[in-house]
Amino acid sequence: MTETDALRDQFQQQFEALGGHLFYASRADLLPEVLASAYQTMVDRYLPTGPLQVVYWLNSDLLGWDLHGVLGGIRGTQCISWPQGGRQQAVQGQWQDLLAESQVGITGSAWAAADTGTVALYASPSTGLLPSLLMPIHIILLNQNRIQPSVREGLKRFYQENQAAGRMPPLVKLITGPSMTADIEGQLVIGVHGPMAIAVVVYEESIF
Amino acid sequence: MMSEEEGRSQTLQLFATCLIDLFRPQAAMAAVDVMERRGATVEFPTAQTCCGQFSYNAGYHREAADLARHWVAVFDAALRRDSQARVIALSGSCAAMVIREYPSLLYHDALDRGDSVDEAERWQERAERVGKRVIEFTEWLAHEATAELPTSGIGVTYHNGCHMRRMLGITSVPETVLQSHGFSIVPMEEADQCCGFGGTYSMTEWPVSTAIADQKLQALGKSREMGAQCLTSADFGCLAHLSGRLSRRRDPFPVVYIAELIALADRGPVTVEAVQQMAQHKEEG
Amino acid sequence: MDGQLPIDTRPWPVRRDAALHDQTMQQTIGVVTKRLANAKVTAYAAYPEANHWRQRAVEVKRQSIRQLEEHLATFTQQVESHGGKVHRATTAADAIQTILEVAQHHQVRSVIKTKSMVTEELELNRALENAGIAVRETDLGEYIIQLAHEKPSHILAPALHKNREQIHALFDQDALVYHTEPPASEDIVALTQYARRRLREEFLAADMGVTGGNFLVAETGTVVLITNEGNADMVTTLPRLLVSVVGVEKIVADWSGLIDVIQQPALSGVGQRLSSYTTLVSGTRGPDQWEGPDEWHVVLLDNGRTQLKDTPFEDVLSCIRCGACLNVCPVFRQVGGHAYGSVYPGPIGIVETPLLTNFEVLPELPSALCTLCHACGEACPMNIDLPGHIVQLRQMKQERHMNAIGVTRSYRWWARFWATPHGYRRSMRWARWGQWWFVRHGRIQSAPGLAGGWFKTRDMPPVASMTFHEWWDRTRGKRQ
Ligand code: SF4
Numbered sequence: 009m010t011e012t013d014a015l016r017d018q019f020q021q022q023f024e025a026l027g028g029h030l031f032y033a034s035r036a037d038l039l040p041e042v043l044a045s046a047y048q049t050m051v052d053r054y055l056p057t058g059p060l061q062v063v064y065w066l067n068s069d070l071l072g073w074d075l076h077g078v079l080g081g082i083r084g085t086q087c088i089s090w091p092q093g094g095r096q097q098a099v100q101g102q103w104q105d106l107l108a109e110s111q112v113g114i115t116g117s118a119w120a121a122a123d124t125g126t127v128a129l130y131a132s133p134s135t136g137l138l139p140s141l142l143m144p145i146h147i148i149l150l151n152q153n154r155i156q157p158s159v160r161e162g163l164k165r166f167y168q169e170n171q172a173a174g175r176m177p178p179l180v181k182l183i184t185g186p187s188m189t190a191d192i193e194g195q196l197v198i199g200v201h202g203p204m205a206i207a208v209v210v211y212e213e214s215i216f
Numbered sequence: 217m218m219s220e221e222e223g224r225s226q227t228l229q230l231f232a233t234c235l236i237d238l239f240r241p242q243a244a245m246a247a248v249d250v251m252e253r254r255g256a257t258v259e260f261p262t263a264q265t266c267c268g269q270f271s272y273n274a275g276y277h278r279e280a281a282d283l284a285r286h287w288v289a290v291f292d293a294a295l296r297r298d299s300q301a302r303v304i305a306l307s308g309s310c311a312a313m314v315i316r317e318y319p320s321l322l323y324h325d326a327l328d329r330g331d332s333v334d335e336a337e338r339w340q341e342r343a344e345r346v347g348k349r350v351i352e353f354t355e356w357l358a359h360e361a362t363a364e365l366p367t368s369g370i371g372v373t374y375h376n377g378c379h380m381r382r383m384l385g386i387t388s389v390p391e392t393v394l395q396s397h398g399f400s401i402v403p404m405e406e407a408d409q410c411c412g413f414g415g416t417y418s419m420t421e422w423p424v425s426t427a428i429a430d431q432k433l434q435a436l437g438k439s440r441e442m443g444a445q446c447l448t449s450a451d452f453g454c455l456a457h458l459s460g461r462l463s464r465r466r467d468p469f470p471v472v473y474i475a476e477l478i479a480l481a482d483r484g485p486v487t488v489e490a491v492q493q494m495a496q497h498k499e500e501g
Numbered sequence: 502m503d504g505q506l507p508i509d510t511r512p513w514p515v516r517r518d519a520a521l522h523d524q525t526m527q528q529t530i531g532v533v534t535k536r537l538a539n540a541k542v543t544a545y546a547a548y549p550e551a552n553h554w555r556q557r558a559v560e561v562k563r564q565s566i567r568q569l570e571e572h573l574a575t576f577t578q579q580v581e582s583h584g585g586k587v588h589r590a591t592t593a594a595d596a597i598q599t600i601l602e603v604a605q606h607h608q609v610r611s612v613i614k615t616k617s618m619v620t621e622e623l624e625l626n627r628a629l630e631n632a633g634i635a636v637r638e639t640d641l642g643e644y645i646i647q648l649a650h651e652k653p654s655h656i657l658a659p660a661l662h663k664n665r666e667q668i669h670a671l672f673d674q675d676a677l678v679y680h681t682e683p684p685a686s687e688d689i690v691a692l693t694q695y696a697r698r699r700l701r702e703e704f705l706a707a708d709m710g711v712t713g714g715n716f717l718v719a720e721t722g723t724v725v726l727i728t729n730e731g732n733a734d735m736v737t738t739l740p741r742l743l744v745s746v747v748g749v750e751k752i753v754a755d756w757s758g759l760i761d762v763i764q765q766p767a768l769s770g771v772g773q774r775l776s777s778y779t780t781l782v783s784g785t786r787g788p789d790q791w792e793g794p795d796e797w798h799v800v801l802l803d804n805g806r807t808q809l810k811d812t813p814f815e816d817v818l819s820c821i822r823c824g825a826c827l828n829v830c831p832v833f834r835q836v837g838g839h840a841y842g843s844v845y846p847g848p849i850g851i852v853e854t855p856l857l858t859n860f861e862v863l864p865e866l867p868s869a870l871c872t873l874c875h876a877c878g879e880a881c882p883m884n885i886d887l888p889g890h891i892v893q894l895r896q897m898k899q900e901r902h903m904n905a906i907g908v909t910r911s912y913r914w915w916a917r918f919w920a921t922p923h924g925y926r927r928s929m930r931w932a933r934w935g936q937w938w939f940v941r942h943g944r945i946q947s948a949p950g951l952a953g954g955w956f957k958t959r960d961m962p963p964v965a966s967m968t969f970h971e972w973w974d975r976t977r978g979k980r981q
Contacts, residue, residue, distance in 0.1 A: 027670035103791070187777060429959075
């Protein structure tokens with residue numbers, strides 16, 4: 009077993025213990041197929057009926073990939089790509105409404121941590137946090153080279169990469185399991201404000 | 217260390233504690249019996265009174281320091297007579313008071329009284345020196361080579377006093393000692409929880425203190441269902457609290473200080489009746 | 502300068518009796534605190550390096566506090582160079598004023614909030630509402646108690662004292678007010694779904710977000726927020742205007758310090774390696790960016806904190822509000838958070854409330870709500886000497902003559918007699934003589950004075966007719 013495989017295994021163990029689902033594209037060319045099946049599994053399990061609308065953005069290594077070709081055939085899914093470039097105040101409200109009406113968010117990720125099952129995302133002009141937040145289902149694409157042994161290591165590298173550029177991204181989010189609460193009688197309930205189900209699709213080095 | 221001691225018997229200075237002295241002298245008598253059976257020479261510095269923990273915990277540090285200075289003087293003198301002697305404390309809590317709190321209490325109190333820093337440091341050093349030679353009864357017993365006694369099958373549940381556990385770090389020793397003396401240990405749920413005593417807290421804040429005690433008695437109920445026939449502890453304060461509560465609830469469940477159980481086992485096969493009788497032993501008028 | 506803390510004005514015996522008679526609260530609080538305390542132990546056991554990092558976290562917090570002012574200056578400079586604005590607030594009133602000014606400047610009508618003990622300390626909701634601004638708590642537990650017009654009963658699980666029937670009733674009423682569908686049933690999932698739906702509307706409509714903060718990183722100008730529900734992400738991502746109100750003691754010097762502390766609240770509080778959501782805010786939205794606030798204000802609150810610096814109580818400023826000390830406290834497990842009457846309950850509340858306010862409020866806390874069992878000291882991941890501080894505070898009360906004179910006299914006399922063997926023996930003889938007025942069926946069942954409380958619920962054997970001292974004198978005395 010290579011070191012990368014061992015890290016992925018550990019990540020999977022932690023992530024699944026938190027209630028997440030993990031799918032793995034063991035070869036670069038399998039990614040579209042695995043993503044489609046991950047998507048199908050998640051929506052059939054958590055949203056078995058109703059229309060499906062996806063909002064997505066991808067990491068730079070997958071940039072330009074049109075997910076409509078992959079998911080469009082599944083229960084008539086509509087795919088909306090995260091708008092590139094600046095926003096206008098006037099459209100912000102509309103865009104939020106659009107996001108709020110969608111069922112699935114698909115996002116890339118900056119890095120992950122094997123010891124905690126954490127995935128890190130951050131906001132930039134081409135990447136956003138709302139698709140990880142507003143929809144009932146969140147699917148994360150994770151390049152397996154970005155899995156760090158620990159959240160400590162992940163944060164350290166993240167710092168080194170960004171501090172060199174002079175500042176940290178203004179909004180960073182570490183996701184360690186689905187949204188949950190134990191606020192009523194101490195009983196655990198999944199899906200309070202954020203997604204009630206999360207999945208990670210781990211893929212090998214870029215196919216594009 | 218053993219070899220040096222083997223030749224002559226060790227001298228143990230008994231620190232009986234005020235509660236046992238006044239309310240359960242049999243506990244100290246039993247401890248003396250246990251120690252002497254193991255070849256120790258037991259001495260009891262009769263000028264001893266109380267370690268002052270009640271006052272200390274209530275915030276009356278000047279008053280506590282009065283008692284602490286007296287305690288240190290009494291035992292320092294006793295220990296000076298024999299460089300190998302140790303002080304045996306019949307309470308984990310009182311031992312913790314002496315070992316953990318005395319040095320800084322006496323240091324600060326000396327300064328508060330206007331003594332010089334030198335004088336304060338002398339008190340601190342003296343308290344530390346005596347404190348190093350204080351050992352809680354069951355911990356001493358655990359180090360004594362005792363032949364394993366055959367099991368009596370008597371189920372005992374053990375309450376680990378908070379200070380003994382958290383300030384002295386003694387956790388499983390008393391249970392091991394009980395086991396090697398033939399008792400079988402019945403676990404107690406949430407064993408690390410306080411019994412609610414807290415010294416004068418039990419008097420000033422009796423409603424909360426009692427609620428906590430009742431929680432403990434609920435856990436005790438489960439131990440009883442699992443076969444516990446007796447409750448014991450290395451802290452008589454906790455036991456007085458719990459047995460006082462049981463008594464008020466007219467529950468005759470036997471509560472016995474640990475040295476009494478050991479002394480009983482030393483004397484021969486233990487029966488439930490003997491334990492019950494020991495627990496009920498009351499003063500007649 | 503002394504801080505100001507809001508309090509429950511009911512006297513302690515009233516708060517205590519209300520708590521001891523509240524079966525629902527006692528039931529849940531007992532179960533949940535035990536579960537959290539056990540989860541912590543399990544999490545540490547399964548995570549071999551965790552204890553080592555915890556010790557590093559302690560060092561980081563202690564050192565950061567030692568150079569508090571320096572780090573706050575760096576933090577301010579960093580935040581401001583990344584588009585934010587930092588305000589220093591000496592007292593609760595200063596903080597309120599700052600926040601109101603920001604809100605009014607932007608004509609804010611509605612505010613969404615994350616759970617924050619500091620805003621409880623400020624009673625921010627009341628201040629905003631008085632200014633005509635609607636406030637919505639978005640943490641589920643906080644939302645529930647906001648609807649019930651109550652206060653949190655646990656710093657991590659504010660609505661721990663409510664059961665599902667009570668919550669259902671609150672949501673039903675809320676649905677009526679907002680003309681929306683009530684929860685489908687009393688089921689906990691259905692209740693949570695109702696809150697999700699209702700709060701979603703408020704998230705999308707709010708003009709201003711208010712957060713607390715678990716950590717401040719000076720080096721990068723970052724505010725770190727930890728939640729399990731994801732509401733902090735909503736609050737930091739959606740509204741254009743964001744205000745973070747954070748105690749000055751939350752500072753850590755640098756990013757590597759953050760790495761050492763970041764897992765601690767979840768590990769020690771709930772036994773998770775990291776909470777579900779950790780949000781790091783380090784500035785306003787970039788020009789081409791879609792998300793994040795356009796305007797970000799950070800209010801750094803002192804409110805009595807810095808007066809603990811350079812005192813024996815300085816370690817208190819290392820508190821990460823994990824709640825571990827509450828979860829193991831036998832008194833907290835009996836009476837729950839409300840009985841403390843302070844924003845900060847449990848052992849840390851006992852210590853912090855009188856210290857922040859210089860004993861102005863709730864001076865009974867150190868004496869009345871602690872058995873000195875030391876469980877909190879053992880549980881605290883930040884090695885804060887909670888039991889030692891509680892003893893110290895009791896002593897301070899005594900020095901400031903805050904105890905009843907009769908009680909003080911009892912301790913005086915007690916010490917006076919027992920500091921000599923002669924006095925000890927004499928008092929014992931008196932007790933033996935006097936006690937027979939109170940003995941029934943061979944046990945003492947009542948007593949006057951300080952000891953009287955014992956006998957309300959417990960018996961005591963009488964002073965032995967032959968004490969150990971006497972037995973020794975009689976049987977061994979001659980031999981020595
Ligand atoms: S005092 Fe310690 S245990 Fe209590 S909340 Fe603070 S850090 Fe946690």
